[in-house]
Amino acid sequence: MGLIIEPVVAEETSFDQIQLYQKGVRSLCEGGITKVPPKYILPEEERPDSGTWDFGTKYGSSEVDNLKLPVIDFAQLQGSNRSHALSSLAKACQDYGFFQLINHGIEAEVIRRMGDVSKRFFDLPFEERSKYMSKDMSSPVRYGTSYNQNNDKVFCWRDFLKLSCHPSLSEVLPHWPSSPVDLREAAVNFSENTKFLYLMLMEAIKESLGLDRETTESENNGEDDSTKFEDGSQLIVVNCYPSCPEPELTLGLLPHSDYGLLTILLQDEVKGLQIQHGGRWVTVEPLPNSFVVNVGDHLEIFSNGRYKSVVHRVLVNSSKSRISIASLHSLPFDRMIRPSPKLIDRANPKRYKDTDFSSFLEHIASREHKNKNFLESRKLIS
Numbered sequence: 314m315g316l317i318i319e320p321v322v323a324e325e326t327s328f329d330q331i332q333l334y335q336k337g338v339r340s341l342c343e344g345g346i347t348k349v350p351p352k353y354i355l356p357e358e359e360r361p362d363s364g365t366w367d368f369g370t371k372y373g374s375s376e377v378d379n380l381k382l383p384v385i386d387f388a389q390l391q392g393s394n395r396s397h398a399l400s401s402l403a404k405a406c407q408d409y410g411f412f413q414l415i416n417h418g419i420e421a422e423v424i425r426r427m428g429d430v431s432k433r434f435f436d437l438p439f440e441e442r443s444k445y446m447s448k449d450m451s452s453p454v455r456y457g458t459s460y461n462q463n464n465d466k467v468f469c470w471r472d473f474l475k476l477s478c479h480p481s482l483s484e485v486l487p488h489w490p491s492s493p494v495d496l497r498e499a500a501v502n503f504s505e506n507t508k509f510l511y512l513m514l515m516e517a518i519k520e521s522l523g524l525d526r527e528t529t530e531s532e533n534n535g536e537d538d539s540t541k542f543e544d545g546s547q548l549i550v551v552n553c554y555p556s557c558p559e560p561e562l563t564l565g566l567l568p569h570s571d572y573g574l575l576t577i578l579l580q581d582e583v584k585g586l587q588i589q590h591g592g593r594w595v596t597v598e599p600l601p602n603s604f605v606v607n608v609g610d611h612l613e614i615f616s617n618g619r620y621k622s623v624v625h626r627v628l629v630n631s632s633k634s635r636i637s638i639a640s641l642h643s644l645p646f647d648r649m650i651r652p653s654p655k656l657i658d659r660a661n662p663k664r665y666k667d668t669d670f671s672s673f674l675e676h677i678a679s680r681e682h683k684n685k686n687f688l689e690s691r692k693l694i695s
């Protein structure tokens with residue numbers, strides 16, 4: 314039988330309905346809904362109507378803006394064409410904050426297995442998935458819905474599974490889901506491979522900023538910057554966006570920027586990711602065998618604003634479910650991030666306050682995470 318939800322305003326939501334929202338969108342859709350419940354309906358000005366939400370369809374005067382992100386060839390970055398690839402990398406991080414990475418060297422099987430097991434995880438009965446629900450942000454595993462279901466007034470059309478890879482894979486592994494049986498192995502392989510990519514990319518990014526290893530070591534009073542990045546935190550986020558009966562009323566993820574240094578994202582063939590570019594929302598075209606990589610808040614701070622942590626959001630659609638898998642890389646939780654002193658001079662004064670990870674965690678735990686307000690709060694110069 315279809316699930317009937319009365320159109321009530323959020324304040325009047327009954328206890329049963331709150332329970333239902335908290336179970337997430339997969340569970341909601343399993344009930345066979347034909348309308349988006351009020352809890353997910355965005356105020357008109359926040360709806361995705363500045364772009365489009367269903368493939369190729371035009372609404373009003375706005376048309377689909379598809380964007381071919383700059384493409385960075387990882388093989389070139391590691392080979393004889395490095396200096397050319399470094400210039401392209403610098404330009405992409407400056408002008409878009411995003412790029413697509415091809416020839417990344419991760420075996421297709423590692424990626425296929427991770428995508429496949431992720432789908433099967435969300436297909437499990439809610440009772441199985443719900444074992445991993447937790448309010449504790451530092452839990453090694455967290456299943457949930459929306460962005461922050463404890464705070465969000467309007468819910469996003471997404472469920473997620475977060476797998477923390479810290480302090481070490483061997484320590485967190487026993488906490489990760491035991492079902493599907495191959496999830497742990499697939500996720501470990503995926504996390505190790507993306508971590509390697511991240512480290513290589515950070516080396517290239519530092520070089521593209523004119524910070525070679527020697528410079529960064531002396532800047533840190535002998536503390537090796539590359540080790541700092543190596544010890545950093547890694548979080549795998551599997552996002553599941555079920556198809557939605559009224560995609561024009563809601564979003565899979567509200568506009569946000571990513572907090573860390575770099576995010577390495579695997580999206581399936583279904584469109585949905587949009588980034589702010591040139592003053593409007595543009596859809597990132599999925600490119601087979603590639604990763605979408607984006608600059609996070611910490612890298613914008615580290616680069617003293619040269620590289621941009623760009624706001625992005627996710628649209629849902631009425632015909633296809635979408636899965637994306639993000640590997641978020643940052644500093645160790647207890648480390649400060651600050652603009653590199655080499656990138657500060659008279660013409661480029663220090664633009665951001667020194668900041669640490671716990672202030673970010675406090676920020677998202679305490680209020681709705683909208684646009685770039687965490688990064689905005691760290692700015693010395695606007």
Ligand SMILES: O=C(O)CCC(=O)C(=O)O
Nearest residue numbers: 550552580586627637639
């Ligand atoms: O699903 C996507 O394409 C983007 C996901 C995202 O922005 C995130 O996990 O931070």
Ligand SMILES: [Fe+2]
Nearest residue numbers: 569570571625
């Ligand atoms: Fe994101």
